[in-house]
Amino acid sequence: MDQKHVVGELDLDQTLFAEDQIVGRLREMAAEIETDYDGKDILLVGVLKGAVMVMADLARSLNRHVEMDWMAVSSYGSGTTSSGVVRILKDLDTDLTGRHVIIVEDIIDTGLTLSWLVTNLKSRGPASVEIATLLRKPDALEMVVDVKYVGFDIPNAFVVGYGLDYNEKYRNLRCIGTLAPHVYS
């Protein structure tokens, strides 16, 4: 697909990560996970919708059996900011009792969503809950979140692509970049 014209790569100010960098980093994270969870079952919990691409590439980089399940949550916030008050739109189908859970995310911004999610999942009796996120914005964090696997730390800018959206668009860009001001101004 001609990404530049079909899904708006021209709307990017700057490309932060090309597809091969993203996939390469996810392979490294998968190798760490394989070592850390040797002999243990893993349940990957993807947080819709942004984590779809990360889940697809991370899961396929794992040379072992994993289960996958999905949650959809909605943060009560205004537009691009989250409030930390989270509503479950789609819950897991899986009983977490005794399970080793890895939450798979595209991005941790303020940390409010993940903080809430970890507390929620830990209340369901799992053996462990850890987080794997492709991106993290250290300067935007409002809540300390213990993240075991981080792909890249990025500046506090609005990023799209590889699952990340602006008004539901750009999720299908293969790269990740910052949106040009002309798109949202």
Ligand code: PRP
């Ligand atoms: C994004 C991302 C995280 C959350 C992080 O989801 O996937 O779930 O925001 O933000 P926080 O650290 O400030 O809480 P979003 O609400 O944009 O939904 P989406 O995944 O459907 O795009």
